[in-house]
Amino acid sequence: MKIRYAREALGIEEDEDVSVLIGNPNVGKSVIFSSLTGKYRDVSNYPGTTVEVSKGKTKIGTKRETIIDTPGAESLTPVSEDEKVTRDILLGTEPNQVIQVADAKNLKRSMMLLLQIAEFDIPMVLDLNMMDEAKARLVDIDIDGLKEELNIPIFPTVAPERRGTSALKRGINKARVPDIKPDYPDEIEDAIDELKDLFGSRGTALLFLAAPNEMKEFIEEKMGSEEREIAEDVLGRLYKTFSQDLSYLITLSIREKAENIFSKFVSKKEIERTTLKKKINDLTMDPWTGIPIFFGVIFLLYQFVGYIGAQVIVDFLEGIIFGEYINPYIEDLVYSSIGENFVSTILVGEYGVITVGVTWAIALILPIITTFFLAFSLLEDVGYIPRLAAMADRGLRKVGLNGKAVLPMVLGFGCDTMATLTTRVLDTKKERIIGTTMLALGIPCSAQLGVLFAIMATLPFYFFFVWAGIVSSQLLFVAWSASKILPGKRGDFIIELPPLRVPKWDNVLKKTYYRVVMFFKELVPLFILGTFLISVGKITGVLDFLIKALEPLVVTWLGLPAEASIAFILGFLRRDFGAAGLLDISVRMTNVQMLVAVVAITLFVPCVANMLVIIKERGIKTAMAIIGFIIPFAFFVAGIVNHLINLFGGLL
Amino acid sequence: MSDEITQIEVDEALEILWTLEEEGKRDRESFKKKLTNKEEGFSEHRRRFRHGYREKVTQRVLAILKKRGLAEVEDTDIKLTNKGKGAARVIVRRHRLAERLMVDFLDMGKEDVERPACEFEHLLDEEVTDSICTLLGHPKECPHGMPIPKGKCCSSGKKTIEPAIIPLTDLQVGESAEIAYIHTKDHPRLHKLLSYDIGPGSEVQLHQKKPVYVIKTGETDLALEEEIIEDIYVKTLD
Ligand SMILES: Nc1nc2c(ncn2[C@@H]2O[C@H](COP(=O)(O)OP(=O)(O)OP(=O)(O)O)[C@@H](O)[C@H]2O)c(=O)[nH]1
Ligand SMILES: [Zn+2]
Ligand SMILES: [Zn+2]
Numbered sequence: 001m002k003i004r005y006a007r008e009a010l011g012i013e014e015d016e017d018v019s020v021l022i023g024n025p026n027v028g029k030s031v032i033f034s035s036l037t038g039k040y041r042d043v044s045n046y047p048g049t050t051v052e053v054s055k056g057k058t059k060i061g062t063k064r065e066t067i068i069d070t071p072g073a074e075s076l077t078p079v080s081e082d083e084k085v086t087r088d089i090l091l092g093t094e095p096n097q098v099i100q101v102a103d104a105k106n107l108k109r110s111m112m113l114l115l116q117i118a119e120f121d122i123p124m125v126l127d128l129n130m131m132d133e134a135k136a137r138l139v140d141i142d143i144d145g146l147k148e149e150l151n152i153p154i155f156p157t158v159a160p161e162r163r164g165t166s167a168l169k170r171g172i173n174k175a176r177v178p179d180i181k182p183d184y185p186d187e188i189e190d191a192i193d194e195l196k197d198l199f200g201s202r203g204t205a206l207l208f209l210a211a212p213n214e215m216k217e218f219i220e221e222k223m224g225s226e227e228r229e230i231a232e233d234v235l236g237r238l239y240k241t242f243s244q245d246l247s248y249l250i251t252l253s254i255r256e257k258a259e260n261i262f263s264k265f266v267s268k269k270e271i272e273r274t275t276l277k278k279k280i281n282d283l284t285m286d287p288w289t290g291i292p293i294f295f296g297v298i299f300l301l302y303q304f305v306g307y308i309g310a311q312v313i314v315d316f317l318e319g320i321i322f323g324e325y326i327n328p329y330i331e332d333l334v335y336s337s338i339g340e341n342f343v344s345t346i347l348v349g350e351y352g353v354i355t356v357g358v359t360w361a362i363a364l365i366l367p368i369i370t371t372f373f374l375a376f377s378l379l380e381d382v383g384y385i386p387r388l389a390a391m392a393d394r395g396l397r398k399v400g401l402n403g404k405a406v407l408p409m410v411l412g413f414g415c416d417t418m419a420t421l422t423t424r425v426l427d428t429k430k431e432r433i434i435g436t437t438m439l440a441l442g443i444p445c446s447a448q449l450g451v452l453f454a455i456m457a458t459l460p461f462y463f464f465f466v467w468a469g470i471v472s473s474q475l476l477f478v479a480w481s482a483s484k485i486l487p488g489k490r491g492d493f494i495i496e497l498p499p500l501r502v503p504k505w506d507n508v509l510k511k512t513y514y515r516v517v518m519f520f521k522e523l524v525p526l527f528i529l530g531t532f533l534i535s536v537g538k539i540t541g542v543l544d545f546l547i548k549a550l551e552p553l554v555v556t557w558l559g560l561p562a563e564a565s566i567a568f569i570l571g572f573l574r575r576d577f578g579a580a581g582l583l584d585i586s587v588r589m590t591n592v593q594m595l596v597a598v599v600a601i602t603l604f605v606p607c608v609a610n611m612l613v614i615i616k617e618r619g620i621k622t623a624m625a626i627i628g629f630i631i632p633f634a635f636f637v638a639g640i641v642n643h644l645i646n647l648f649g650g651l652l
Numbered sequence: 653m654s655d656e657i658t659q660i661e662v663d664e665a666l667e668i669l670w671t672l673e674e675e676g677k678r679d680r681e682s683f684k685k686k687l688t689n690k691e692e693g694f695s696e697h698r699r700r701f702r703h704g705y706r707e708k709v710t711q712r713v714l715a716i717l718k719k720r721g722l723a724e725v726e727d728t729d730i731k732l733t734n735k736g737k738g739a740a741r742v743i744v745r746r747h748r749l750a751e752r753l754m755v756d757f758l759d760m761g762k763e764d765v766e767r768p769a770c771e772f773e774h775l776l777d778e779e780v781t782d783s784i785c786t787l788l789g790h791p792k793e794c795p796h797g798m799p800i801p802k803g804k805c806c807s808s809g810k811k812t813i814e815p816a817i818i819p820l821t822d823l824q825v826g827e828s829a830e831i832a833y834i835h836t837k838d839h840p841r842l843h844k845l846l847s848y849d850i851g852p853g854s855e856v857q858l859h860q861k862k863p864v865y866v867i868k869t870g871e872t873d874l875a876l877e878e879e880i881i882e883d884i885y886v887k888t889l890d
Contacts, residue, residue: 074847079840105871108849137871245839251846259853285875287862390864390875402877403864492841493877494848497866 006092010055016066018093019172022086022117023101024109025072026498028129030054031159031507032101033069036169051085052518060172068093074109076116076203077210077247080427084214090120091204091218097123097175099168104134104141104156107266111258114150115182119203123175127168128156133499136275142265149261151179160504182257185249187241191234198227209235210247281500284387294391297384298410301375305414309371310364310446317363327355346535351573357531360574360609361524364447368415369523370516376407377511383498393493399476400434400483401426402493408435412443416575417526417610419443420617421519427491434482436614437626440606441633442475444575448602451579455598459591467595471602474637523609526616530608534573543569557639558600559646560593561585567597568604575607592645600638605631657712660774662722665713666740667747667773669723669732674798678729684710742781745801746773748794749784755795756788756819756885759835762795778803789816789888820858820867820884828857829886836883845884848874856886 012018023029037056054069070089071082078084090098098117102110107128117124128134128141147154153174157164184192188209195205200222208215212235219228238246283289331348338344348355379385385407393403404425412419416439423435444452456464483490537543550565558564563585571578578601586594605611605627615623668686672678688706714730717723722736732740750772754765776784782805785791790806793799817832831854836842845851849869859866859873865881867874 075843077843079844079847108870109847109872112847112849134871139871245842247839247843248846251843252851255846255849255851258849281873285860285864285866287860291863386875390866393864393875393877397877403875492838492844492880493864493875494844494880495875496848497873497875499873 006089007094010053010068010089010093012055012066012068012093017063018066018068018095019097019099020089020093020095021067021069021099021101022090022113023072023129024074024103024106024113025082026496027072027101027103027106027110028159029069029072029101030511031504032099032127032129032157032165032168033067034507034510035159035162035165037067051082052514053085053089054514058169060169063173065172067099068095073113075113075251077207077251078214087207090117090122095122097125097172099125099127099172099175101127101129103130104128105130105137105139107139107141108258108262111261112254114178115180115254115257116203116206118150118178118180119206120201121177121203123177124152125168125171125175126150126152126154128154129159131156131164132158132161138268140267142267146261146265149180149265152176160507180257180261182253184253185242187238188246188249188253191238194234195231198223198231206250209238210250277499281497284384284500285390285497290387290391294388297379297388301379301410302413304375305368305371305411306446306449309367310414311450313367313371314364314447317367318359322359322363327359330354342539345539346532349535349538351531351534351538353528353531353535356573357528360531361520361527365415365418365523365527366516366520368446369418369519370512372411372414372418373512373515373519374508377508377515378503380511381501381503381508383500386495386497389493389495390497397490397493399438399479400486400490401431401479402490403495404491404493405431405435408439409443412439412445413449414446416440416443416445416606417523417613418519420610420613421522423617428488430483430486430488431490433486433618433622433626434479436618437482437629438475438479440610440614440626441478441630442471442603444602447574447576448579451576451583452598452602455579455583455586455594458586459594463591463595467598467602470599470637470641474603474633478633523613526612527609530612531573534608553635557635557642558596559642560597561588563588564597568601571601572605572608575601578604592642596638596642596645599641600634603630603634603637605634657709657716661713662716662720663739663743663774664770665717666722666732666736667743669730669736670740670744671798673732678731680710680714680725680728680730683730687713741801742778743773745785745803746776746781748798748800749781749788749791750776751794751796752788752791752800753784765795787817789818789822817885817887820856820881820886821861821865821878823858823886823888825858825860827888828855829888830855832885832887834884836880841880841883845880848872850874850884855889 007014007018021029021033033054033056037058051071053071056067056069058065058067068089070086073083073086075083076087076090078087089095098120100110100114100117102114114124114126128143134141143154143156153171153176155164155168155171157168159165191209192202192205195208196202199205199208199218204215204218208219208231219231223231242249284293327348334344334348334354345352347353350356376385379388389403389406391403392406396402396405396409404427405423407425408419408422411422419439420436423432423439426432426435456467534543537546547565547569550568551562554560554565554568555562564582567578567581567585569578570581579598582594582597582601589597606614611623611627614626618626665683665687668683672682672686684706687710714723714725717736718725720735721733722739724731724733747769750769751765754760754768755762760768782803785803785805790802791800818829820829820831823829831850831852833852834842834845834850849872850856850867854869857868859868864875865878867876867881
């Protein structure tokens, strides 16, 4: 992400008057953004990243104003990708003013962020949001005193109730450059003085001192070799002076000042009643009640996404709407207009781009991602998501992940392809690889799960436990081994637990809508490309070749009938097709053969769309390594099951 | 080098007898082995205990202990007298407190502290020992899990004005404390903690330990994994 192109990247003209909304995570920026801009908004990924940025327009008096909502940031010295984007927008769009949104009950943290923004000499206004919660917790803020201290306009708001928001909107024009600075150690202060012209502002110079590596691109864009040398010299001098980390020293100074402001203008009346709200908050985290609540939420989430979304709605859309009405119509249309040839096979043949690919995207993926994001946005708005992650942390740590992985894993039971996209929320490369592998290896998506359950129903009931036991033990074993073998680290788990709130439905629906649109746009081409590749494989005979090539292995090592190899290749197109293929030939197989086949197909390759997502997200090399591991491993495990059972004949 | 037995060696002999008694041993053979075993990491002055000298040195040390009324020898058994116990207790206390100090504050490994602690124990006077004890929050065990003999400061522990420093993991649920320092070399982690206002001087309340640690700072509730909490040391407030 090139800093200089921030305006261009966000589609903003050079002469537009731009206000940037900045704030710590979860302070209510999105709600403020909505009330400032009204309906119109444009959500996009920041170029080169997966981070959402919203842009909107508004009119203040007669002046047109562009407003940008940035991702929540604790600090401008970036630790996360979100914070990087926020910093780049601040540096790159050269905003006319910054609107900082603060959580009134957590003013100290907001002050730390404010002190960093203040160094950029950009006019600011401060929005003290969540005044209702501050009041409920008996936090008292001397707003007039604070105004004077900071030298900027301050507006108290309660965003969801639109209290104070119109005053805030009118006040944007009154933004002023804040007049407040932390007391840095003298040597650092001198260094800032020397560097501020080189970097354009004190703030940028500070970002460089605190994390020079993070500012590489900026320096490369803006400085010649001579200037770079000066900067390096100043830095070298500081490294000699201080034994501690510079970013630590800078943060300490900022913190001290924030503390100072906080204690001067914020007071809290000591006695706080234990409210019902607080009790409910505690219940969700207490081990005795929190764990049952956790499993309850996971269960409901799965019921909603995996059952209602992925089965009820999908069956209706795919089976009836597309199966009985749309697809027959389109098939007729295509065949009657161009006849049976290469093109019509690609479009509406057995694996046609339209009859399979588009149907798949709209009838299958759309309901799954819609139900998922509806549930997710609701849980997010209520404030339960961080609690969900916290409760799952201990378990996931054992396999080299942390609590944040809970959502991708649960979502995997809905759709692995989609879930693989969401492994982006994981902090480190190592975690993303482990998560992706787990999803691809042993988490059956709901479509496949449905067929697997149908197969299980034809077998003695204890086969279900044998199957589940084998698959889950292999899954955990692989993840655990990967966490030991792969280099790199697991990300730290530190997460803020916001108070639980009553959901605001318009906020939930808006977020759901933008997310569905974004993910849908990303996924659809992959599904279409996937079916296209399969069609080409079919026409060129590659598919038949693969089926033939797989046969000996299927017959000798797995001890299955030769036709089973078709099911495995079909599973590559769509995981549930593979399982359905097994169901078709189940009459010709013994119970043990069915078990072996089901184990193999559960562990066997992810579907083609999932594979494309893995390539897209992890890169071709890692993707090949993951697939190259899974295919032999699935056959290995299933083969071992086959041979063990034969060895101890009649065991089952 | 003279064969004179120094005070330092007497101290160490007492320390050995104390640890042996903790293990339930009193025999002369174990004592001799420990006293003359270079591998245990004891300092320079043991180097001269070469083969032939071992028995001789043991005899000499025991003779001095007996003469000073610190230990009694009966057949193959050696027993600390009450006076000897008192003296040994002080030395063991210093040694184990020194170990705690080095492990908790100086980030040294448990395995690496034996030798320096040994040097340290001869340098501390009672006052310094008690201050260290208080600073560490009157710890009950050394890093190896052996009990630390109590000092004067420990019994008056609750009344001391100086706040005690303990790992945040040792705080009771519901208690508040002020962060003394964060012990990590991981800069991104430190930075992240600081931006949540978790840093020296911040007041935190431990809300729960299971299934995850939850702490409260200001009006923020944070869930953190144990690995991070273990890096945080606090002064208890009351
Ligand atoms: N009680 C109360 N809740 C608020 C207020 N403002 C926002 N919220 C709620 O706080 C939650 C977070 O709001 P968002 O607007 O998503 O926060 P954000 O700052 O955009 O969050 P990120 O950008 O994702 O870090 C939502 O559930 C809002 O409904 C307020 O003034 N009072
Ligand atoms: Zn010890
Ligand atoms: Zn003590």
